[in-house]
Amino acid sequence: MKVAKFGGSSVADANQFRKVKQIIEADPDRQIVVVSAAGKSASERIKVTDLLIEMERAINDGDDFSKLFSKISSRILKIRDDLNLKLDIEADLNEVAKHLNGCSHDYLISRGEYLTGKMMAEFLGYYFVDAKDILIFDGDNLNYELSRQKLLTILQKHQNILVPGFYGSNEDGSIHLMPRGGSDITGAILANLVDAQLYENWTDVSGILMADPRIVDHSKKIDVLTYEELQELSYMGVGVFQEEAVRPVRQKNIPTEILNTNCPSAGGTLVVSKEKHLNNNIVTGIAGKKNYIVITIKKYRLSKHLEVLQKVLAVFQKQHISIDSTPSGNDGFSFLCQRGDVGDKLKLIIQELKSNCGVDAVNVRENIALVAAVSLKLSSRPAIAGRILNYLDESLIKVKFVFQDGSDIKVVFGVNNEDYEKTIEKIYHESINSIAQKISA
Template sequence: MKVVKFGGSSVADVKQFRKVKAIIQADNRRQVVVVSAIGKSLQQPIKMTDMLIELERARDLGEDINEIFESISERFLKIRDDLKIGLVLEKDLLEIKDNLFTCSHDYLISRGEYLTAKLMAKYLGYKFVDASLVMIFKENGFDYGASKRALLKIRSKYQNIVVPGFYGVQIDKSIQLMARGGSDISGAILANLLDAKLYENWTDVSGILMADPRIVDHSQKIDILSYEELQELSYMGIGVFQEEAILPVRKKQIPTKILNTNDPKASGTLVVGSIDRQIEKRIITGIAGKKNYTVITIKKYQLNRHIEILQQVLSILQKHHIVASYVPSGNDGFSFLCQQDSSNPNLESAISNLRNSCNLDKIIINKNIALVAAVSWQLSQRPSLAGKILDFLDNSRINVKLVIQEGSNMKVIFGVNDADYERTIVKIYQEAEFYKLSKPA
């Protein structure tokens, strides 16, 4: 049995619905289907989730909501009518409108997935199962036990089901959203609960590429990678798969395949627990990164002996609601990496507080820093690879501000100026490909 998830671009319009049905019908093992809310299309360049957010904004500001609500309704009803499925959605839409001024944020935003799943279930001839029945949260996280019992009870009656992604229900029956892009997580959890043979994640790309194709032309596809490699790439912003969706399938060692709804015959990318990489010649599995970091480096003589100062620094950052990663930079220094966020104006205030309160010898501030991660299973076996990459960048006159290699020893992170971000990714990719072809590992 397979659990399959289709993202917003896969259900964006009638044409995409038909592609999904063809994919489902091509393999009768695709019995549990998870869908996101209607995504962007050529005719409709706004995601349904964003339309619902706009509806909520208008409601909260006391603006007229009727035009926005009608646009939302028309998109769902057009898909229904064009597919010629006998589903009465008007009652659901009326219920949403009636609840609009009293409902929670999570309830309103989740209605995109709810209605999309209803359409898909009717179109496929599958049973619609509201996520609130089988995705159950408790106070400290997801309740795997209660969710599994509820899901198996439903599956004992209905083999083929469609479940909305992105949300579940709290103990008090209130709707709870997951992180944006949470349909990936929903699908992974359902695969875990049902001990699926395979979790298929259908999107609009034919697998995971070595590097962002907007930066690297004709970037090579990664045919197979480990959960650990995927987690490192997802954490650094590869974007194809939610980082939080990895753990549920990794726990049960359920293979995950990233596939393209628009090109279902493409091989995609397979993610598994472990890989025999003895014949692998590529020195880098993938490259990912993020821009707009500020690096705060604090200096104090023998800082490693002054734990109280580090505690004070962390307390100040926490007080200003700044999330920071930190790494040692010698016996006398620590660096804190904070992502610059225009919605959080507290960074300058926090820096001022650090200067005045922590009895430091020096504070060095580097703004507009990009972090670029090169992920490779070979890094743990061949530490010199980090040096080779540094040589690549030095030869291109790219100024590397910091280097971080820790944790799993599967990735090395280079801090460069934002202006050098794209050039850094291109250089690492080009040299890695050259090394693969000319000097097999």
């Protein structure tokens, strides 16, 4: 049994629906299908989910939201009519309309997946399963055992099912929304629950590329990578696969394939367990993010003053700022946070660090980009990191810092924002052309 998830671009209009049907009918093992809400298309430049968010904002502000609801309804009805479906989707739209005033955020924002799923189930001839009836959450955690029981009970009666992504339900029956991009998570969870032989994630790209194609022309596709590598690349900004969707399939060592709805014959990227890793590249992938602030605290014999670090961490926690951290010498520690998270709080943070934490000094560097080279081989071949550093030095790229985290499969280089693209290009081209030849096993 395979689980196939289709993202918003794959279900954006009737033509995309037809592509999905061709894919499903090509393999009878694709018995569980998951869909996102209708996304952007050539004629529709706004995702249905974004329209729902905009409508919720209008409702909360007391503004007229009728035009937005009409736009959503027209979009859904057009897909239905273009496919010549006999589905009474008007009844579902009327049900949503009745709940607009006073409904929960989670209910409203999940309706894009619900409505798209109803139409796709009808089009495929699959049995529609409302996600709230099988994916039961206790707080933020899925009740796997209860959810598995509910799903298997349905599969005993229906061989092929369609489940809308992005939501489930709380124990009281209310809708529970997952993080944005949650349809990836839904598909991964369902694959876990049925011990699927393969989880297919259909998007608008033919797998994951080694580097951002906006930076590196004709970047090579990654044919095979491990769950660990995918998780690190997702964390560093590769947006093809939701980071939180890795865990459910990784727990069961279920292979995951990232494929292109618009070009199924092109193949994709296969994600496998470490034991089955087949990739011979020295560097698997390169990813990064711009606009970091690096705040370094100095304290003589800092390792003997853990209470200082506790106070520093409390400052960031108080301001609700997510951080990465790394040692920067015996007497220093650096904290990395994104500019957007800090906002206008930087002066306040620095003041609190200097006044209340018992540090000797606070240094700040802004406009820093992080570039990560990810490879399973980094743990056994540390010379790779040094070779990359030499390449960057030869290109006159000023590297502010380098760190390799506890996973041992990712090395991160801190550079100025203006050197971000150049750094990725250099690592990519040298990885392709030189590293395999210059570093001995």
